[in-house]
Amino acid sequence: MNKGANIIDGKAIAATIKDELILDTEQFFQNTKIQPKLSVIILGQDPASLFYVRMIEKTCQKVNFQFEKHALSSKISEDELLELIKQQNNDNKVHGIIIQTPLPKHINQEKIQRALNPGKDVDCFNPVNMGNLAMGNPVFLPCTPNAVVEILKRENIEVEGKHVVIVGRSNIVGKPLALILLLKQPNANATVTVCHSRTTNISSFTRKADIIVAAAGKAGLIKGDMVENNPVVIDVGTNEVEGKLVGDVDFDEVSKVVSKITPVPGGVGPVTNMMLMKNTLRAAKNMTEKVY
């Protein structure tokens, strides 16, 4: 590892946000006697999903949120799942709902996401929330893209007027991140290029970037020779290679030629969790303020 590079400590940023959230939650409770509650729906026994849900539960405990898990069989029918979502939507004590993906093949994911009350959609998957973001008027920001923006903000990295090159155009990361960075607000107002699997000559874009965000899910995609003029590099990718978690960026090569870089693990991931908690608290506040 290059000792010269300025490595961004995602865990430390997440710890600071956690302390802020504890205070904010306490204040909210003092004012309303409401404890934010997150409800997670998980189908089947996928180990990665179960691990993620356990992590969410622990994070909820740390910030004094209530947590409720609905662990269902992967054989549950779409109608049964829709009925549970309806019940959670109507439960005033539940402020945020997550439906863990991927869902089994017999369930229409888009239909499920549309069924979620947009006011409780703390993952920001419902098209209403994506639409609000696209129109420049978001209520919730999707957790992973928001974590990227939060890291840039807390590291005092100027975004306004800068050229951000995003590699990846998924609905979860690349596309909403582009929309957030285009917002007319502080820590945004960027010039954004989105590269994807059909982009020819990605390095011709990454070499011109002030900030590169890698979110393709391809280990080692961003090499040292794809980077020029010491940009900031944020690595969203999480890939398992020979039992080790690595990002999309060839860290050893790229860290030598950047001003700042996030590692994997310990970069974007821990901050993403905190963004989920922030959205849940936001949802609880919105319910008391009747935003939706």
Ligand code: NAD
């Ligand atoms: P996805 O598979 O849905 O989308 C990947 C995107 O990358 C696609 O738009 C595709 O066009 C693009 N792409 C794929 N190969 C490419 C290539 N060779 N060159 C250029 N573009 C390419 O994945 P996703 O859900 O957006 O996740 C992306 C990565 O981020 C994954 O590794 C995922 O595990 C990780 N992730 C991390 C967090 C976190 O909190 N750290 C959260 C969500 C996702």
